[in-house]
Amino acid sequence: MRSxxxxxxGKAKQLFLTEDPTVVRVxxxxxATAFNNQKRATLEGKGExxxxxxxxxxxxxxxxxxxxxxxxxxxxxxxxxxxVTIIPVEVVVRNIAAGxxxxxxxxxxxTKLKHPIVEFYYKDDELGDPLITEEHISVLxxxxxxxxxxxxxxxxKVNDILSAFLLEQNIILVDFKLEFGLDGDGNVxxxxxxxxxTCRFWDKETGERLDKDRFRRDLxxxxxxxHEIWNRLGGK
Ligand code: UDP
Numbered sequence: 001m002r003s004x005x006x007x008x009x010g011k012a013k014q015l016f017l018t019e020d021p022t023v024v025r026v027x028x029x030x031x032a033t034a035f036n037n038q039k040r041a042t043l044e045g046k047g048e049x050x051x052x053x054x055x056x057x058x059x060x061x062x063x064x065x066x067x068x069x070x071x072x073x074x075x076x077x078x079x080x081x082x083x084v085t086i087i088p089v090e091v092v093v094r095n096i097a098a099g100x101x102x103x104x105x106x107x108x109x110x111t112k113l114k115h116p117i118v119e120f121y122y123k124d125d126e127l128g129d130p131l132i133t134e135e136h137i138s139v140l141x142x143x144x145x146x147x148x149x150x151x152x153x154x155x156x157k158v159n160d161i162l163s164a165f166l167l168e169q170n171i172i173l174v175d176f177k178l179e180f181g182l183d184g185d186g187n188v189x190x191x192x193x194x195x196x197x198t199c200r201f202w203d204k205e206t207g208e209r210l211d212k213d214r215f216r217r218d219l220x221x222x223x224x225x226x227h228e229i230w231n232r233l234g235g236k
Contacts, residue, residue: 049196089180
């Protein structure tokens with residue numbers, strides 16, 4: 001494979017090789033999917049918003065000392081990031097019961113949790129990304145115990161930083177999903193994206209959904225909501 005070749009195409013992004021073997025170019029797409037790919041649409045402008053918003057959050061986290069893959073934004077749709085091998089575990093942090101947790105545990109959506117919690121999901125489309133325990137991670141050899149501790153610790157730190165920052169913009173961070181990867185030296189780096197596709201953002205005053213639930217639940221005005229998040233982050 002050569003510089004410029006596509007390395008991987010996911011549901012929301014494409015990855016391309018660059019001249020530097022330790023760096024890849026990410027291109028955000030306008031496609032939206034939900035419910036394990038059963039619901040699909042093209043939402044014009046979503047890719048740009050997710051690139052902008054994700055760039056913003058990765059830079060903020062960099063400033064706060066959270067190691068992540070982000071290098072720079074190079075166009076409205078593209079970033080350069082460190083090449084990592086993704087750990088096949090989705091790390092979800094929740095502050096308020098919503099989505100699958102509310103459903104699974106019979107909780108009213110919007111119930112504030114006593115403290116933030118971390119959940120792990122096995123990143124496997126065929127299995128529908130099942131909820132797993134640390135012991136499952138161990139027996140499946142998805143990550144070492146030490147790495148799992150790092151994932152939890154980093155995820156909770158990210159939660160503290162983003163929750164506090166977003167609250168100042170009148171946004172409640174309900175929950176979000178992170179992915180981590182290993183760089184060439186085996187360091188754990190926060191990777192993937194942090195955007196309205198991967199977080200639940202609720203307006204603090206009205207409770208209005210400003211995230212992908214607008215797509216999942218057919219609430220309309222999806223890209224407009226992503227723009228609203230971008231504007232509140234300072235949208236520059
Ligand atoms: N999430 C994600 N990708 C997934 C599953 C969940 O980004 O494959 C995010 C989702 O946007 C939400 C959080 O993780 O912010 C918790 O999602 P939940 O388990 O409630 O599932 P969902 O209702 O999103 O299917």
